[in-house]
Amino acid sequence: MKTYRLASKISLIDVAPPLPGFDNFIAVYALEAGEIAIVDTGPSASVVNLLSGLRQLKIEPAAVGYVLATHIHIDHGGGIGKAVKEMPKAKVVVHERGGPHLIDPTRLWEESQRTLGQQALAYQAIEPVPAEKVITARSGMRLDLGGTEIEVVETLGHASHHLSFFDRGKGILFAGEAAGVYIGSADLMRPATPPPFNLEPALTSLDRLIQLEPTSLCYGHFGLATEAVHRMRKHRQQLLLWAKIIAAAVERKAGYEEMGREIREKDAALAGLDRLPPDERNRELYFINNSIMGFAGYFQRYGTGYLNTLSA
Numbered sequence: 001m002k003t004y005r006l007a008s009k010i011s012l013i014d015v016a017p018p019l020p021g022f023d024n025f026i027a028v029y030a031l032e033a034g035e036i037a038i039v040d041t042g043p044s045a046s047v048v049n050l051l052s053g054l055r056q057l058k059i060e061p062a063a064v065g066y067v068l069a070t071h072i073h074i075d076h077g078g079g080i081g082k083a084v085k086e087m088p089k090a091k092v093v094v095h096e097r098g099g100p101h102l103i104d105p106t107r108l109w110e111e112s113q114r115t116l117g118q119q120a121l122a123y124q125a126i127e128p129v130p131a132e133k134v135i136t137a138r139s140g141m142r143l144d145l146g147g148t149e150i151e152v153v154e155t156l157g158h159a160s161h162h163l164s165f166f167d168r169g170k171g172i173l174f175a176g177e178a179a180g181v182y183i184g185s186a187d188l189m190r191p192a193t194p195p196p197f198n199l200e201p202a203l204t205s206l207d208r209l210i211q212l213e214p215t216s217l218c219y220g221h222f223g224l225a226t227e228a229v230h231r232m233r234k235h236r237q238q239l240l241l242w243a244k245i246i247a248a249a250v251e252r253k254a255g256y257e258e259m260g261r262e263i264r265e266k267d268a269a270l271a272g273l274d275r276l277p278p279d280e281r282n283r284e285l286y287f288i289n290n291s292i293m294g295f296a297g298y299f300q301r302y303g304t305g306y307l308n309t310l311s312a
Helices: 044-056 080-084 099-103 106-116 118-123 199-211 228-251 256-266 268-275 278-302 305-311
Strands: 002-007 010-014 027-032 036-039 064-068 091-095 134-137 142-144 149-154 163-167 172-176 181-183 188-190 216-219 223-226
Touching (some): 002 044, 027 044, 027 216, 044 118, 064 080, 091 099, 091 163, 099 134, 106 118, 149 199, 181 216, 216 228, 228 256, 256 268, 256 278, 268 278, 278 305
Parallel strands (some): 064 091, 172 216
Antiparallel strands (some): 010 027, 142 149, 163 172, 181 188, 216 223
16 A cells, blocks of 8 residues: 655555555545545455555544545445445445445445456455435536535446546546546556447547546546646547457457457557566456457447447
8 A cells, every 4th residue: 555645635545455466556536625535445455555545644534524436346436335434424426326336235246246256356345335325426516625626527438327526626637437547657548448338428428528628637547647638538549449440350250369469559558568567467458358348348239330420
């Protein structure tokens, strides 16, 4: 576990779950204002690191007023139920589709185990969040933290319940995975498009974030980057590149391995893969394959009609 001061009253906690190659990968952001908020919690296995990180930042967990959930995938929101036991006054701000699964995580935990297997077990079980702690958020909603206003932005695509959070005053966008993944140590950018992925809302969401014109972008994976609009435009081009490669591959019934080889040959944003340590490179190769599966599943379900309108 490490903490980083990013800007005035904004810090990052690397919650570092107990998996090889997962240091500097899952970020929780702490916002200090009249009310203290954190963006995501990481999985249950990392809550002890989250609490230690808060204390390292001189923030008592009991002082946290809000947990802002970008989405409830186990690596981002799996630890919310466990964390709020130590945060008695905290309210959880979550998309209306995600809230019921925090209150009763039975299906979410079963699905996480089915899709992630041993990785889900390493993340540990998802504990329920008391219903009275859940605030259903909608796009355009504003949270006054006391000196800092946070705007809620619906950003579907990566998940059907994904939210981003925008500090308009500071120009800082907390995008979860709606703007992809950026590993600054290798200058590597990749899509975060696991099944079930939907290209149309993903691009619509990305365009919505670009229109906000943030100056800085806080990635769920991992850290703060400047030139936010430029990075999101590059990511949009990356999504379209992957879409064209995978759509053609699905049409000719190519396998995932062939898709992966072609993507790594043609996507310059992945050039940093070989600069990563072996454990981190293996992690990225796993998630690249997972994202390819999401694209392939999208085209198998919906065909290429939407993509063709973009290419016209």
